[in-house]
Amino acid sequence: MITKNNEHNTHKTSKMNQQDLRRLEQESAYATALLRSLQFSGVKFLRYFTVDLYNNVRCKVKPVDQLLVQSNISLDHQLSVAEICYGGLPYSADAMTPGTGLDARNVLNIQPDLSSFRNLPYAPKSALIMGNLMNQYTGEPSPLCTRSLLQRVVQDAKHTHNIGFAVGVELEFCLMSSLTDFADRSTFANTISLNEQEDFLVDLYDQLKQQYIEIETIHSESGPGQLEVVLKYSKDPVQLADSVILAQETIRAMAKKYAFRAIFLPKYDMMQAGNGMHVHMSIFDSTTGAPILSNDGGAGLSAKGASFVEGLLQHLPAIMGLTMPTVNSFRRVGPGCWTGSQLGWALEDKESGVRVCSDLATQEWNHVEVKFVDASCNIYLALAGLLSSGLDGVAQEWTLRPSLDEKTNADDNSSCIPPRPLPENVMEALQTLEKDDHLMKLMSPTMSQAYLVVRKHDAEASISNGTSLQDEVQAAYHRS
Template structure:
């Protein structure tokens, strides 16, 4: 039997606990939350365009029900998860969606957290299921990533590790100005914003969001927060969603706005969301990305798999007109399809471990905070896995060939979406036909609006 060179999806089955036991434990949990003063449960999901969609359910209402459960307490219209533009509740033509179908939000209890910045509320991340069949919705990007991770382990004995760097700028609410005019790795921002950083760190700790490193970046009031490297890609993306919410809330408390816009000044590099990835043996947990001081056969194939699909991936990882303003020479992003070791002007950078000197993971710089992290991470991991399955041979490093011999990356959002649409294996196997149609329609709708905006208008819109 021939084996597909691309990963496929299977539904994640699970054995349900007794209703009575689940109801008793849930009742005790909710009573405990009430005792702490928590009144509301925020059910949060993320649409493909990186918009948070939340519904609030009072705990008292959950406790009134005969069967007390965190699941299926609320629903969201499918059109709201796949067919609305990011800037307004406008149903976009061409998505293939109507206002008729409704998706149930199935809570993941592991994500439940009391919000330290809104202590009367707890948040819980949910997966989206069809309200009648209970099948996972194709518009649930969180479930899509979870199924990819499961299938990689079960079918190909590959497990993933993922880390992330979040970049943002602090802007004063009073005058709309950046809080300082500093440069890379300065102490000005650290000194002047220590109370903000201390509060942010404390509130992330309270939510079990582990911060590994903080430093000032290359623009005024710009900060990079590095989240702990995770062996669970879904939890890593959950942490991205929750940490960004916390950053925005803490900045507001201190009279500031956290600006995640990719490009805010043509003389500054901009805000990225760099992703770090590696692979492990799923059975033993041992790293399989490197071999000695070089890449292993599987590690090389993983990197080549990403490169094979990289132009199309940018349609998901750089999904706005503003995203492509950040890409260019001297912007620390790379402009061509290729890789190199420890070259920060390369989009795909193989990184050397500071302690062991091993080439133990790869970084993608072609990602920013406007991307849905589950789709961005999923597309990169899916592509890398396809390389491992097919045993791709890695092309020469950009350090050994002239840059003009490497294929260019898409220069605009329009080009990136065209390449994404043309990459049928990525769209059909990873995104699926229904999501691909809606995603391309909405992003092109947004492109039409955004292409008429100046950078100044984009910044003003982001700070509004």
């Protein structure tokens, strides 16, 4: 006997199936149009980009012609990678690390994000699309997918706290003309690099622009052949992280075109400033778009802004296990290295690792910069850790500690307890990360186990093998 309720449920299910069918038909039509456009313009291959826990780009290619002849045209049709490739292989070798809890039996499907699609001007027969890693059986995001993790942090901020993020990143790198020499001998903000490398910079700018990657500033940095490319602020942290990956790929490709190698290694010469990847962050009301980091109409941080900064500081020693994950990372940090070396914050102090910055026009304290970040990290994981930590401060309504400037003034007149030290090496940072309940919960047991095991294994191998800075530079040069 069919009741009215059963009839209603059957009708509802049928309606949902019809909606799903229309959606799939529409997606297939979009995919067909895109692929035909690519085929007409001479593009042969569609690259599927993903990034593993240790900042390796994992890429597979589908021929455009093959995608077009499939019976159900879809950009996410049967493309997968072994799960262990995302959590069980170190940066430098395709060798499974024991103890990660992963093996070679499972595969992850790559779910492409159409909004990330780009043509590649440095490889004109190819286009690319960024992908998320999905469980092959459930269709749910894999716990090893850092891009999905960052998306989740952004969505949680919006729906739970009505907060959105604005993020910018500074990319620092060196142009090397050989294993022992650099493109030039410029110094900070000098015109030597700009003059001598103008063709490279113009070409790089044009190619980034063609990929919809917006550049805010370019200047020479302190070291020989060293340049900084500042990516414009984005209110979409995932899109910004995609741009970081694609910009690094483009920089390497353009460097080779001009007979250089682009080196992002954190420290390449103990007598020179290293390569950082400083992250700038602000928060805004996700409903109105109004900035909420600073007080209305004046200098100073708002209550939420102060709690956000304190959240960063509370978790910073552990965050460094995500943002500075190699032995080389810690060679870059120290007093006088433009990186900061204390756990604390300061206003507009470029020697502070956590720097609150003011707007030149309005004088409002409108964003915070974290300098304890370099290009050896997975940018999705690093941003997820940073933004989630700041959000934790907002949720807990933590009170911001005095600035380092205030602390220094107090030290002049009284005996104060010195600030808790930051980790001095990567092993200390990873051990601190392991003890941070908030970040461990954020990462999930699967991700955290694999990450800690592999990062510790890499660090121990580097130390026990006596890997020198010269060895690291040589490896980075040949891999670039």
